[in-house]
Amino acid sequence: MRSLAGSLPMGAAGAGLLVGGALFFVGYRDLAAIAWSTGVAAVLAVLSVEIVTSLRRGEFGLDLVAALAMASALAIGETLAAAVVALMYAGGQALEFFAQGRASRDMNALLDRAPRTALRYGGSGLETVAVGEIAVGDRLLVRLGDVLPVDGCISGTALVDEAALTGESVPITRRDGEAAMSGSTNVGGAFDLLATETAARSTYAGIIRLVEEATRAQAPMTRLADRFALGFMLATLVLAGLAWWLSGDPVRAVAVLVVATPCPLILAVPVAIVAGISRAARVGVLVKGGAALETLGRVATLVIDKTGTLTEGSAAVSEIVPAAGFDADEVLRLAASLDQVSQHAVAKAVVAAATARGLRLDLPAEAREQAGEGVDGRVAGRRVRVGGKAYVASALPAGEGGDLRAAVRPGALVVAVAVDDRFAGLILMRDGLRPGVDAMLARLRGQGISRIVLATGDRDDVARAVTASLRLDAVAAGLAPGDKLALVQREKAAGVVMMVGDGVNDAPALVEADLGVAMGARGAAASAEAADVILLRDSLDGLGEAVAIARRSRRIALQSVGAGIGLSALGMVAAAAGFLPPVEGALVQEAIDVAVILNALRALGSGARQGTSTAAP
Template structure:
């Protein structure tokens, strides 16, 4: 088994295998008294590797990266010239071994990400109308297919549970280790693992459109990205290279010994600059994924660490996004009855993608009101919907939208936290549906955590009425409010903010433009708002606002580790260079010491994986926040019509 493993490692890292073989041959030649042959063989091999790396260095020059290989190549050439051929071989081993160590560290850092990819479902068991069970590829599953999921199997596509009850492990998607119980009619996400009993589900999406495939695509994008801090590390190489050559030149000039020049350069090869930042950022991305936060590109981690303004949408973000019907107010005695008004509104809302539409339809269903046939429906994004319902022309939506299309309109008085959905029938204002969508239980605590993490300003940005927005903002302790905003207004508001970087948090399709416009866009993607998720830089897989603070904390922690690793490598190399310039470190010892510096840098960068619970991680439903809900501030914010 060990021989097979060695063969596999040799194939994976051929240069490492070659240098070890050359080192063995050189040792045999030295022991047999053939020093000249050993020196010649080692020197030729070291120079060949230096020429090979020179080709890579030239390519890097065209990419704007330089200094990393220049010192190493110069050190190899200099050691060969002064006859320190053993040191030359150690430097070659240091370069090739450093790459192998980096590869191992990247594998460790991306373990959670690769595990996610490996668990991608491949097959499904389709139940035919005859009752027969047919195994098909997951790509062949269509919405409406009835599937059997056996015990401990991965759910292949998003679906609706047909069995009476089921238990599912959602840890691969959400990081939640405890099984989640679902009842008949509940949604089941692809990528979750079924419990001890076989269940039947009805597919609601294809494999490509299912939650797990979308997560896999986001993970692949995150793993393939290259962070600005990595480029920043490359830029450190320029002054580092200048300092190294200057110190080596001065040491040679003062001592008059060219070997002193070699001794300084040997300990100056800055592999930590090449290794530290990529490993730290991969580790940070992996850590976030394990917490249910997908960070699409590594550069976003740096932006998250510097966020100073947080902007929140209201519905589905600061609030739970599950409004409940409080009352139905008729406009007058000649208006339709409460049941008819709700039925007409729900029948029109079936054509809307807004979260309120689902709540209105659910309220009608709870009262046993069937939806009426509807035609000629048109949704006016963020404003409302107009449709022909039975023999009536119905408009449902915001006050301004309904006011423009009806006569006799009256604004409804609302209590704190309530919101109004206005209804017009046949050109006349007919009444209002009063809904309530309370603040999330952990919203105040999340905002407190963000302030602790250095976020100076928080802003509520919503298309809802000003009175409702102010009430929610006051409960959350937010001082600035922009209400009754259209998508274009939101984009302009975010662009005009002075304290940057700006983080925008939203969940709906209408949030997509402003998420893309912000420095960091965070989508609450648990409900599958595809447009918002695609426009965002960060997608939160759980319906849990506290993960916003977790994302910021992971960004800060990762950047701190990356910078610490870079400077640790630089400072250790500078200390070794000072000792080498005085002749205290011979070339062979210097090369070995530099390898230890590389190892220390990698181990420090892997700390970004983080074992501690990220700050700001109080989950939704974990109980009320200990933070006090603030009273409304004086002159709390400004509104935009």
Template sequence: MARGIRLVRRYPVVSLTLAIGLVGIVLALSGQGRFVAWIFSGYALAIAAWQAVGMVRDILRGHWGLDILAVTAIVATVVVGEYVAALIVVLMLTGGEALEDYANRRAKRELDALLTRAPQRAHRVVDDHFVDVPVDEVRPGEVLLVRPSEIVPVDGTLRSDEATVDESSITGESIPVEKHAGDELLSGSVNGQAAIEIVATARAADSQYQQIVALVAEAAASKAPVVRLADRYAVPFTAFSLLLAGAAWWISGDPVRFAEVLVLATPCPLLIAAPVAFIGGMSRAARNGVIVKGGGVLEQLARVRTAVFDKTGTLTHGSPELVAVRPEPPYGEDELLGLVASAEQYSSHVLAASMIDAATERGIQLAEAATAREAATNGVVARIDGHEVVVGKFAFVAEHAPSARRTDIAPGELAVYVAVDGRHAGALLARDRLRGDAAATLARLDELGVHHTMMLTGDAQATADHIAAELGIERVRAECLPADKVHEVAGIAERPVIMVGDGVNDAPVLAAADVGIAMGARGATAASESAGAVILVDDISRTAKAVEIGRDTVRIALQSIWLGIVVSVALMLVAAFGLIPATAGALLQELVDLATILAALRAIGGRRDARAAVDPGRAEVASGSARPDTARR
């Protein structure tokens, strides 16, 4: 009952139209049929006038819409006395708008789910009690309580000893994740069965989940170029319909024939098909871990011919791992690694975590430094157990230890040099790991018609060539500055172009590409803000999935448009020979509208994605050897 009341309030004109129809039926059954024609005709003309006002406003703005057909059909059926058909056309017009709204609500289910789950309140720890505050008032450094099954309100670090959280809405990972004290927690993840305390590391507006919500809101408010393309059918379709209806009247000499043709020419398929399909495509993309900022992005993805990739963090994991320790006497491997890891505790460089992790895996106990200082991008100097330990680039270490000498490295490897008390102590080798699904992603893009590939990176040419050779990328540009990347993308002839990247330095080229795709799983950065699509999970294969969804969506949108046009034209031709009465024609057009909406809803793609999950052969990820990266440090 309550749901019925909500529907009546949401769609009042449709409800009123149905009520008028019921009144007409009651009057006809009670022998008062003479009033039915007046009621139906008057109501239909009132709706036509209301629609005509909006139509005239559109025409004055230079937009020739499709409503002219519906208005003409209503007036024509009333004039020739087909008042039942007039009411059905009114129901078709207003009901089509209601069906479009309902279909849009159905299609946006996954997108709206993100918006409705956004945390609104947080439990701030104040002395020995908790105070509920709006999430926007939380500041970094504050301690918050997260109760069982509650959503983490802002990004933070775990203060409690351990926790189990569900990060599926953020990362797509369906298995609950174990967290320990000091681990990062993303806003939007769901706490497990035990209350925990976290330390906020970001304001709500800067947290992961709120950034995703902002992207979703931008996506949901967009309108695709193909929808405007559907509007362009208005003039030829209207002209054809009016000419056919006029010819049928002229040849037959019967004005009723004009109305019979026009009731089958109402334009709901054109007005509904494209919006429903594109919102369905955005919904499907969101369900697959990709936020698409508008239907126009999906249309570009459907036509893409060239894919350009950043290297570090995109084609590779962006986190180099230790592969060899080359100590100089009197140091052994574990001793040298222990000194390096102890010093790297005081560094913010990406390599620091790799060295610390490697030492931890070997069970090496790290020492605290008496003093430590970091030279940005160069290295770190620390005093550990009375020894000066210098770790970093060769030139930086050589300044402290003239005896330092370079070590041999293979393509894709990097060397971290070490000096202890002014003497060369050895080197450690690391390399970034190529993503296991990178090769499979490029192969899938090729299957989808994206035959041209390119890699842009700021790293050394030898490393870039090595990665490109492993993946079969045809063009490479290394040692690029952000401006160089923009210039390279602008010069590509095979367009549209997608650019896939993950860092702040990729933001300009992501904005410059026809479609920028940001690997945003590690946080919403400037890359995410400037991109047309954002991959929410750390999975490059979603790039190919986004292209696949774009192609499916445009195909379904155009199929739905042409389905409506072809069926309507066929029925109009039959009606031109007087074989379809006006009332029957109006009812048939309702079925055409319904078929068009159902066809467009296929863009949601639930069954296709379910089949892919059951039989993932086409999307199988090929495992590849990891041969990565050179360091800037």
């Protein structure tokens, strides 16, 4: 079927129709019939090979109806009708390929942008190397207009365009030491990039693999078209047989077959689905194929992780509660000075908070870190201990350090500080909600998602405190990866479930859900591999828009199929009754096909009501 978009059958059908038409008008009707038959034979030869190949793979399609229409028209001498069907069918397939090509161009652009070479600093200066030769630690020169070949750290200041990756249209300034994603484009001055990943393991390579995966997948509605083909063909043959039997005219049977060629179902669905995938790619959402997009358009329940998904994923200092005799800034300054020796995320957040306040940090001495517990050492001659309350309290004299639990807010992460064997105070930290989360959840409800469940490994009080402002239907806390999977299984009993997560612990639930969505192209590799949809931006902003796109694409596909099949059925009845001769029937059917394909291409647009529409059918 796919090769019918090639130039040989299209050219043969067109040439046969034109030559035959010319011969017919100058009076050589027998030669005209031969010319028309020759063009049809070329299309039939290619189509027959495609049908045999499909049947050997166990696939059955409506191409067989087209072959029967052309062959039967030739058999009863309706060579002009056969030539019109051949040309229109080959042309319809070419139009489908054109439509799918247009719909796929946004995704193909990702593949086309992949850099092949890079400039690397070597012993003798700059050298041009293939991106596959870049190793971690190599220093690269990125010039104006270059696409970053690997993930790396910026040296100096860079202005990069990440639109191809995230959909963000405004260039972003990356400063010295900041991470930059491969696939970004340098739109400012030249800068150096220190490679932190090889090309094969970089963000852009991962996205390209996902894109290639997406282009190979087939939508459930497309598979439905294949299953529907046998029933449609049998109905067509029955109607054609009845028309012949009741009228005694085989031309009516041929006309029925001609009008049934081809079914709009196999044209409209793939075009609308691929258009929707392309549209989603523009807003930074990578959908792994038609099956995922079609499922996204039917989601009824959302199960969503908290840490790194609803929240930023990194704690920040929210409050300092000093003990009697201590100043809040001094408690933070001493704790941050000592925490400079630690690579723990909480320690880094304490240092960042002190730096943001402009506090002077001293270099610690005799520092010792106990993994997962805290740090002990000297700062400016004073003994300082920073960490969990139990870790700090274990080094204090009995009874030292009053009970400050009343000062601790629900949901806060607590860092205790002791100075010179005295309890100095608490640093409270929170992992805040991502900006706009409440609006995003409201938008998803507006798209027809009726149930939203939070699934987290955090304590119940922490989860409820952080998400108190959100409208959630249920909060499931203290979950291990297996518990998240079981939760998804329970929710699936009531409808189509979408699971959104970002960590390795979310991967089993992402696989179990009807649709798994992973956060960020640089999130956990296991989650990205398990998910059906990737949010290329480290943000939930695109999720609501992706659901709107999926529902709209699915609705357009169903509209196209309904209208196309309905019009085809009317045409077949008219042909059976003798009102549509074969030639006119072929022209009518191809007009229907063109109309449904053009309608399906509406899925490429944003839609006047997209983002505010209610659930699709």
